[in-house]
Amino acid sequence: MSTNIPALQIARPGSSRMNKTGSWRTYRPVCDLETCTACTTCVSFCPEGVIKVNKEDKYQVDLDYCKGCGLCAEVCPVSAITMEREEQE
Ligand code: SF4
Ligand code: SF4
Structure with a gap:
């Protein structure tokens, strides 16, 4: 896979925790x-x-803390992730 995403330096990874x-x-x-x-x-x-990934459960995301940036969908080499609009209450 080739991607044009630039290398990022994340100052405070996991800050939305x-x-x-x-x-x-x-x-x-x-x-x-x-x-x-x-x-x-x-x-x-x-x-x-x-995101946690293991062979049994594969992709698992903690939606309480995911901010919906879509980066995971961008980098997935097999396009397994799609970004779906949240339903607002
Ligand atoms: S959308 Fe962004 S914050 Fe949410 S799991 Fe994907 S990369 Fe992480
Ligand atoms: S990048 Fe795509 S294929 Fe790889 S673990 Fe994440 S969802 Fe699965």
């Missing part, structure tokens, strides 16, 4: 677990450190 983001997020990542290969690329790029 201090603030739940689920109520104001506009989009949420949804993973097709049949397509996910558990490569862990998304784990490396998530600026909030809220």
Whole structure:
């Protein structure tokens, strides 16, 4: 896979752990677990450190703290993640 995403330096990774983001997020990542290969690329790029991947469960995201940036969907080499609009109450 080639990507044009520039290298990022994250000053305070995981900072949204201090603030739940689920109520104001506009989009949420949804993973097709049949397509996910558990490569862990998304784990490396998530600026909030809220993705866990293992061979059994594959992609798991803590939506309480995901801010919906879409970076995981951008870097997934098999396009397993789509960003879906949150339904507002
Ligand atoms: S959209 Fe993906 S990369 Fe962004 S915070 Fe949520 S899980 Fe992490
Ligand atoms: S980058 Fe894509 S294929 Fe790799 S673990 Fe994440 S969702 Fe699965």
